[in-house]
Every structure is written in structure tokens, then in C-alpha cells.
Amino acid sequence: MIKTTYSDAILSGFDYLLRNYPEVFVLGQGLWSPWYVGNTMKNLDKKYGKDRIIDTPVSESACTGAAVGASICGMKPIIVHPRMDFMLYAMDSIVNQAAKWSYMFGGQLNAPVTIRSIINRGGSQGAQHSQALHSWFAHIPGIRVVMPSTVEDARDLLIASVLCPDPVIYIDDRWLYEQTANLKPIKETPLKFITPKCLKNGDQITIVGSGYSTNLALKASTKLDSDGIGAEVFDLRVLNPFKSENILNSVLKTKRLLVIDSGWKTCGMASEVITSIVEHIPTNTLIDPPRRITLPDCPAPSSEVHEKDYYPNEENIIKFINDSYHF
CATH class of the missing domain: 3.40.50.970 (Thiamin diphosphate (ThDP)-binding fold, Pyr/PP domains)
Known part of the structure; x- marks a missing residue:
């Protein structure tokens, strides 16, 4: 290699x-x-x-x-x-x-x-x-x-x-x-x-990303492991046609879902992933509601200071998970 x-x-x-x-x-x-x-x-x-x-x-x-x-x-x-x-x-x-x-x-x-x-x-x-x-x-x-x-x-x-x-x-x-x-x-x-690929195994939350967002998910999952939270990380790889079966099986196991997307929130890829999973699982399967981390619905700023707030990073992903889910 x-x-x-x-x-x-x-x-x-x-x-x-x-x-x-x-x-x-x-x-x-x-x-x-x-x-x-x-x-x-x-x-x-x-x-x-x-x-x-x-x-x-x-x-x-x-x-x-x-x-x-x-x-x-x-x-x-x-x-x-x-x-x-x-x-x-x-x-x-x-x-x-x-x-x-x-x-x-x-x-x-x-x-x-x-x-x-x-x-x-x-x-x-x-x-x-x-x-x-x-x-x-x-x-x-x-x-x-x-x-x-x-x-x-x-x-x-x-x-x-x-x-x-x-x-x-x-x-x-x-x-x-x-x-x-x-x-x-x-x-x-x-x-x-080609289907979504599991890059890391876990049993408490399924995190889905694509492109750079997958990289962020993997980094955040390492810190979560040290906190005793086992995160299973999936990389979409192909967005269309989107094949949800692997992710669906993971969510049935972990009973929690987070999607991280490098696009905007409204009508974004994160919404599609969540919907494709939720419409195929029994009612009350999830311990917590599915969540998404995306860009805010506004154009990208030119200021470096504002960019730090605009783009998701490892630290605010971890904080979001700790604030939004019950482990």
C-alpha cells in the first residue's frame, strides 16, 4: 500500500x-x-x-x-x-x-x-x-x-x-x-x-456525513468515545441515488441519528437522510428525535471571525450532541 x-x-x-x-x-x-x-x-x-x-x-x-x-x-x-x-x-x-x-x-x-x-x-x-x-x-x-x-x-x-x-x-x-x-x-x-460505508463502529448514536462533514464526524466520534459514547459513523459517498439500508440498520441498533451536512438546512441533504430513515422505522424506535447540523440559512460571510461561527467544527458538534441527546 x-x-x-x-x-x-x-x-x-x-x-x-x-x-x-x-x-x-x-x-x-x-x-x-x-x-x-x-x-x-x-x-x-x-x-x-x-x-x-x-x-x-x-x-x-x-x-x-x-x-x-x-x-x-x-x-x-x-x-x-x-x-x-x-x-x-x-x-x-x-x-x-x-x-x-x-x-x-x-x-x-x-x-x-x-x-x-x-x-x-x-x-x-x-x-x-x-x-x-x-x-x-x-x-x-x-x-x-x-x-x-x-x-x-x-x-x-x-x-x-x-x-x-x-x-x-x-x-x-x-x-x-x-x-x-x-x-x-x-x-x-x-x-x-457503491453504498454508504460504515467508517467506525458504535452502538449509541449513528452519525452520517458526506465529504468534509464525514471527516468532522470521525474527529468528533473519537472524543465521544473517550467520554463513553459509542458513535457509529457512516459516509454517504453517493448522494443520488441514495441507498439508506445500511444506515437504517445502524439506527435500528443505536436508536439515535445525527446527520452532518456541509450545505444549508432548508431542503438539504440532511433532511433527505433523516426522512428516508424515519419513514422506514417503527414508531417510538428512537430514544431521541433525529437531529441535523448544517450551515445556517444565509450566505457565507467574508469575515474570518464570522466564518468560525458559520462553519461546523469538531467542538461544536460534540457540544451539540451532549446538549441534544440523552445517553
Whole structure:
């Protein structure tokens, strides 16, 4: 096994796909830059050529439309949006075209495009550069939404996304880029078989996260263990289609549920997880009502001082659990 970072794992996934699948190519802004997308694309243009690693003009709509069109014609393009916020310019191509193509043609034609969208937050970036919009896209039928939290999933879910016959939005978070872990050899797993994964066992509360929120859940659970509270931590991994069975079985065991989400509260992913569990368990199963920790329903602040109150952290998660549940 090789120890690597989350960002290097993404680079490894790109390298594997480009090396083994000639129909794969990548386009987007800043792909030839040594810093624009971190080191996740480093030297790929030199290794595979600028006809497969295409640094595009600043036109999210045009470039995403080109990627969707190429996917319909048999290619496996990956369009990279360095900031999720500006991917909104490409909503027609994603929501009205890629997501609908297979349905409109009775499953005879697909649009297997992979849309890599990066979440940038913190550092006083403010309201227009800090948005995590995963729940928006999870709402759309026809699009698979993937959100890796671990180093291994950063690589393997990228590979699974690109090899999937459906359009996939792959969302990575810059706050995870320095996380390290040992990587096992690559083993291709079809995306349709990926389910929520238990990252830590416990018997008193089930905590569910996705992306960076899973990282927070694991850190908080370690402190909870030292306080005698056994937390079972689940990573969603795939937000759409959401498969709740593993989490449901956990909640039936622990009888408590907390969902931590990096998006806003209203109509968010946390609400979907809670509803999907509650509607399948017998009345009075839970010892405490299900809870959620999310961003407040307001845009991200530019002030570093206010950011500390705006974004959940390990300490306020632990306090929330101690204040909200009866152990």
C-alpha cells in the first residue's frame, strides 16, 4: 500500500483513466496551471498531451455543453469546474440535457459525462465562492451525485464515475486535500454497487456525513468515545441515488441519528437522510428525535471571525450532541 494525500489520489485516478481508456479526455479552466486545481491535474498535459487535457476559455456553459455532446458521441469526457459556484452557468447542459438524454430516448442513448465540481470555502472567500450545492444536483433524476470523503474514495469513485454509463457529478472539497491514507491497488467497482460505508463502529448514536462533514464526524466520534459514547459513523459517498439500508440498520441498533451536512438546512441533504430513515422505522424506535447540523440559512460571510461561527467544527458538534441527546 502507498501512503498518499486526497489530492494526489485524485491525480492517480485521472492518470489511471487516461492511461487505460483512450476515450477519456479532460477539459476545463486552469488544467495546465500548477496551482489552479491544486496538484490534482499536475503534469497530466505533459504526459498525455494537450489534445486530451484541454485548458478551456472561461465559458462554463460552452465547455460543459461540448463535454455533454462528446459523451453522446461515444467519448468519456470529464469537465472540471474549479469552483462549484460558477458551474451554475452550465445548468441547462447538466439539468436539461445530460440528465434527460437517456430518458428521452428510451435508454437507447446515454450521456456518460463526468462533471467534476470543486467546493472552495474559508479564507474570506465570501458568498459567491463558497457554496456547496450537492443537494441541488441530488434532487435531479438522471444524474448520479458522488461526494468522496476518504483518500481511497477520492481515487476510486472518480474512476467509477467516469466508467459509469450515466452522467455523474463528482464533488471534491479542497478542505480534504491534505488528508493522508494508505492506498490499496486499484480495483474497478461499478458505481451502481457503491453504498454508504460504515467508517467506525458504535452502538449509541449513528452519525452520517458526506465529504468534509464525514471527516468532522470521525474527529468528533473519537472524543465521544473517550467520554463513553459509542458513535457509529457512516459516509454517504453517493448522494443520488441514495441507498439508506445500511444506515437504517445502524439506527435500528443505536436508536439515535445525527446527520452532518456541509450545505444549508432548508431542503438539504440532511433532511433527505433523516426522512428516508424515519419513514422506514417503527414508531417510538428512537430514544431521541433525529437531529441535523448544517450551515445556517444565509450566505457565507467574508469575515474570518464570522466564518468560525458559520462553519461546523469538531467542538461544536460534540457540544451539540451532549446538549441534544440523552445517553
